Amino acid sequence: MRKISYLLIACGLSFIVAGCSHIEKMHAKYPLAVYFSSINDYITVRAYSQEGSPIARGNIKVFNDFDRVIIDESLSDRGIYRFRYPINTVKLTVIITDNEGKQGKRYIEKEDIRPVYPDRYSQWWLNQ
Incomplete structure (x- = not known):
């Protein structure tokens, strides 16, 4: 025993x-820290270095389920990028690259995105 x-x-x-x-x-x-938040279907991505400072003017690439690049842009001066979650996509892969070549990676799934409040486009509350 x-x-x-x-x-x-x-x-x-x-x-x-x-x-x-x-x-x-x-x-x-x-090594980079990548965070996201969502309000309805808008995703806000934030990227930070190991020291905690935002990644200013870094590059963001967003891949869909089939590993196709759907966004290839640069971050703002505060290390933020905002986009709308694509329709009929289950999982996104976000890769952030800073000016030194360091990267950060984050997966965002459709089930992580929940509506916070009904917006003017959904109008589900009018049909009840």
């Missing part, structure tokens, strides 16, 4: 170490 408990503890610790090393590899490949 004691050997089984030691074996389970060793397996659990190895899973934790393997998960931490994977996170560390991803952070080394994509």
Whole structure:
């Protein structure tokens, strides 16, 4: 019984170490922090460096489900870019590149986007 408990503890610790090393590899490949917020179907993307300063005039690329580039623009001076979530798209991949070549990556899925309030175009409340 004691050997089984030691074996389970060793397996659990190895899973934790393997998960931490994977996170560390991803952070080394994509060191920039990319955040998003949404109001209805408008997405606001913010990018920050490791020190916490915004990525001014960085490049943003947004890929759709089929890895096609749908947006290739530059960020504002405050590290912000706003766009509308495309119709019939399930998942977007956002990649931010700063002037030094460092990158940040974020996945945005359709189920993450929820309507906050009805807008003038939906008018669902008139039909009730």
